[in-house]
Amino acid sequence: AQKVTQAQTEISVVEKEDVTLDCVYETRDTTYYLFWYKQPPSGELVFLIRRNSFDEQNEISGRYSWNFQKSTSSFNFTITASQVVDSAVYFCALNDLGGATNKLIFGTGTLLAVQP
Amino acid sequence: GAVVSQHPSWVICKSGTSVKIECRSLDFQATTMFWYRQFPKQSLMLMATSNEGSKATYEQGVEKDKFLINHASLTLSTLTVTSAHPEDSSFYICSARDAGAGYDQETQYFGPGTRLLVL
Numbered sequence: 158a159q160k161v162t163q164a165q166t167e168i169s170v171v172e173k174e175d176v177t178l179d180c181v182y183e184t185r186d187t188t189y190y191l192f193w194y195k196q197p198p199s200g201e202l203v204f205l206i207r208r209n210s211f212d213e214q215n216e217i218s219g220r221y222s223w224n225f226q227k228s229t230s231s232f233n234f235t236i237t238a239s240q241v242v243d244s245a246v247y248f249c250a251l252n253d254l255g256g257a258t259n260k261l262i263f264g265t266g267t268l269l270a271v272q273p
Numbered sequence: 274g275a276v277v278s279q280h281p282s283w284v285i286c287k288s289g290t291s292v293k294i295e296c297r298s299l300d301f302q303a304t305t306m307f308w309y310r311q312f313p314k315q316s317l318m319l320m321a322t323s324n325e326g327s328k329a330t331y332e333q334g335v336e337k338d339k340f341l342i343n344h345a346s347l348t349l350s351t352l353t354v355t356s357a358h359p360e361d362s363s364f365y366i367c368s369a370r371d372a373g374a375g376y377d378q379e380t381q382y383f384g385p386g387t388r389l390l391v392l
Contacts (some may be wrong), residue, residue: 190379200364202317202383204275248316252379260307261381263316 159184159253163264170239171272178234178267180249190252191225191232192261197245208232239271276300277369279384286357287392294352294387296367302347303369307381308340311364323350347372357391364388 160183170176182191193205206216208225216223220237236243249264276299286292296306304325309317321331321342329342339361341353350369354361365388368381 192380194383199385200366200388201385202366202368204380204382207380260319260322265316268314 159251159262161249161251161262161264163247163249163267165267166265167268167270169270169272172241173238175235175237176239176269176271178236178247178249178269180232180234180264182230182232182249182251184230184251184253186253192250192252193223193232193234194248194250195245196248196266202248205234236269239269241271241273244269244271275371275374275380275382277367277382277384279367279387281387282385283388283390285390285392288358289356292354292357292389294354294365294367294389296350296352296369296384298348298369298371298382301369301371302373303350304347304372305370306344306350307368308342308350308352309366309368311366311386313364317366320352354389357389359391362389362391 162181165179168176189210191208195203195205206223213225213227222235224233246266246268248266250261252261278297278299280295284292306323308320310320311317319332320335321329323329323342323344325344325347331337339355344350364386366383366386368383370378370381
């Protein structure tokens with residue numbers, strides 16, 4: 158069965174600290190996509206990144222970076238020099254292309270609070 | 274690009290009334306849209322998958338007669354909560370996939386959500 162685990166329920170950091178949000182997934186298929194979404198207090202989910210299972214290159218976008226490790230089934234997200242505006246709930250999600258329904262499986266989310 | 278809108282953003286209604294929520298893809302065509310429900314401090318729960326021109330596929334435990342979904346065009350899907358009750362109060366979010374995005378067509382873009390309060 159497909160599953161996404163975000164073990165960190167809440168993280169609190171002080172501005173300018175680096176923070177890593179963990180994501181571990183389970184799937185039996187070899188073809189899949191992984192995603193990260195940000196949900197600020199306003200409620201809208203903002204797409205951050207998509208990674209397919211064949212591409213293990215890490216990615217950096219400004220202060221954001223992602224570490225995809227197939228060997229450990231992890232897709233961790235690091236924010237460097239965190240800012241108050243980074244405060245949000247972050248969701249990791251899996252889209253199993255081999256599944257019958259081709260839908261997103263969400264983790265339970267990590268609430269990140271960045272204190273000034 | 275890839276903007277999804279929802280209307281209304283807030284709705285308060287009396288128990289027993291029906292509420293319609295619209296989800297639109299503004300700058301792309303979406304053959305598939307999704308409807309989610311989210312309770313406070315919880316993750317998103319998929320309610321149904323809406324396919325343009327065909328019946329929606331509902332997740333187990335979601336009453337299709339309670340939550341009517343219509344995907345009338347490539348840019349519009351509607352969710353109607355019929356005979357709403359206080360337990361239907363929740364945050365409803367839609368998402369859409371860009372059918373013409375090629376490599377990116379698996380990405381779901383989300384609307385801003387609709388907060389429903391049933392009194």
